[in-house]
Amino acid sequence: MFTPTMFTPQDFLVFTQWGGIGTLALALLTGLAFALKWGIRFRLVGATGFAGVLTVGLLGLSFEPFSRTAVPGAIPYATVYDSGASQIVITVPPTIAPETLDATLHQAASNLFKPYRLGLPGQAATIRARTIAHDPGGVSRLLYLGQIQPAPKGSEDAFIVQIDRDRLSSLSNPPAPSPI
Numbered sequence: 001m002f003t004p005t006m007f008t009p010q011d012f013l014v015f016t017q018w019g020g021i022g023t024l025a026l027a028l029l030t031g032l033a034f035a036l037k038w039g040i041r042f043r044l045v046g047a048t049g050f051a052g053v054l055t056v057g058l059l060g061l062s063f064e065p066f067s068r069t070a071v072p073g074a075i076p077y078a079t080v081y082d083s084g085a086s087q088i089v090i091t092v093p094p095t096i097a098p099e100t101l102d103a104t105l106h107q108a109a110s111n112l113f114k115p116y117r118l119g120l121p122g123q124a125a126t127i128r129a130r131t132i133a134h135d136p137g138g139v140s141r142l143l144y145l146g147q148i149q150p151a152p153k154g155s156e157d158a159f160i161v162q163i164d165r166d167r168l169s170s171l172s173n174p175p176a177p178s179p180i
Helices: 009-035 041-061 098-112 165-172
Strands: 078-082 087-091 126-135 139-150 159-163
Touching: 009 041, 078 098, 087 098, 098 126, 098 139, 098 159, 098 165, 126 165, 139 165
Parallel strands: 087 126
Antiparallel strands: 078 087, 126 139, 139 159
């Protein structure tokens, strides 16, 4: 059975090397075609240029655009909102423990806080973790359990984490159903 895997930046670097070798070989063939005045020489120029573009694209993919950080104790999360600037919301299960939430927020921060994030000057990027609490009677509520922001320059820590322990404890102790 085929299991798809994601290529790493190191894989793309190897692909780039092979693409460069192929491009050089094609360039040599193109030079030979011009020297011998083959009729296919101008087509080889186009093929060589295209191979060069592909090689440069592979080189660009080797600069770690796909790498993800794994933090011990973190659980998988889903990004449910991303403004592309400073606001990101992830969802976590309602049974999450405070330590697991902290690790998951750190993992999301290391994966989602990138230098290309745009925002207004003075506006700190924020990742908020939320869950859905299902109350008796079929009513569901969104609960924000915590958030993480980059620490100001000169701080000891890289991030500022805020976890709402009251909401987390209310999830572990659901309200009793009301009699009808």
